[in-house]
Amino acid sequence: MRDAEAVTFAGGSLDRATHLRADAARLIESGEARCLALWRGRPLLDTCNGDARLAWLPVASEVFAPDAPSILLGTEAGAPRFAREVEDWAGIAEPAAAPPFLDEARTAHPALPEHLRFGELRAVMAALSPADAGNAATAKGIFAWHAAHRFCANCGGPSRIDDAGWRRSCPACGAQHFPRTDPVVIMLILSGNSLLLGRQSSWPEGMYSLLAGFMEPGETIEAAVRRETFEETGVRVGRVEYLASQPWPFPSSLMIGCRGEALGRELRLDPTEIEDALWVSRERAMAALAGLDPVIRPSRRGAIARFLIERWLADRLD
Structure with a gap:
């Protein structure tokens, strides 16, 4: 797929500079060092003029606890770039027991200018530049791994x-x-002019997306595509082709996008795996992306599912 690396989170701008990690203690004292702050997994954003871009702070910023671990993300134009977590501050609300599917809140810190706010990466991913999205995904993913x-x-x-x-x-x-990193297959299952979509009960009402599932030990990508599709919908899949991949830092997966050829169209759903599935014509899929379908809400911008569906509709999978 020619533009496979145009998918969100694939465009980080940093040189990971693995050879410098043993020298991080010296690099963090550099006057050129800057740090990306994350609070509850949300990166700090510069929202000046309505934009959304990553905000890089001095490493010694007062928002960081003195003993906060520093992750060396890499270098940019030779300058060190770190990531550090920010603790809760006085007066901030406790985390919601059942957080919303998509949290669009922008949270200000009392020690920072008003235009610098923490935002949920899932809510802002499509608005970030490819470089910012990729850099934020790296920081969020590595901290999620440490926490677990x-x-x-x-x-x-x-x-x-x-x-x-x-x-x-x-x-x-x-x-x-x-x-x-946990590998996940996500499948563009096609039958003639139609696409197979499914939905989980935890998703917003009407939201449908591509089928997906975690790979298992000893399993090839092709076998995982066939197994997951059959387990969820009862549809047998023949030929499988790789299309594109996406780092998905929720918390730390690699989405492996594939195209699969359905050998039949009869659906037999497993209610423990999926709430609903349906075959959607190309015309209906186009209407859904335009917000004109009365039933189907498309997957959100920035997700590889949306990326693959848009390219299928535009005949740009090859």
Whole structure:
């Protein structure tokens, strides 16, 4: 697919500079070092003039706790770029027990100018530049991994951040743990002029998207596409082709986009896997993307599902 890397989150601008991670303590003292702040997984945005772009702060900004871990994201034009988390501050509300599917709130910090606000990455991903989206995805994904892997998987003891944030080491048994990415197949299943869409019960009313599912150990991409499609809808799939991939930092997946050829159209849904599925003609899919279908709400901009569907409609899959 010619423009596969135009998908959201694929365009980070930083040189990851893995050879500099052992020297992070010196780099963070550099006058050129800047830091991306994240609060509750939300990156800090500069919303001046209604825009949305990442805001890079001095590493010594008062919004950071003195002992906040610093992740070396890489360098840009030779200048170090870090990421640090911001703790809750006095007066901020507790996190919602059941957060909304899409949180569009922009939250200000009392120590920062009004135009700098924290925003949910899922809500702003389509408005960010390719570079900002990719850089934010890296920061969010690595912090999500640290939050879920605070203890050694070998002995159960507390582990510590190491290698400028790109490794956790266990002082008790010496085991080392590295960031993981969970592979997920997402399928553009076609039958003639029609596309197979499905929906989960947790999604907003009317939202339909491509089928998707996690890969299992010992499974090829093609086998995962066929298995997930059959498990969810009862549709058998023949030929499978890779199209594009997308880092998906919610919390840390790699979406592997594929095209699959359906061998039949009969649907037998598994209610534990999916709430509904339907075949949609090209004409109806175009109407849905334009907001003109009375039933179907399309997947949101920035998601690889939307990216693949738009290119199918424009005959740009090859």
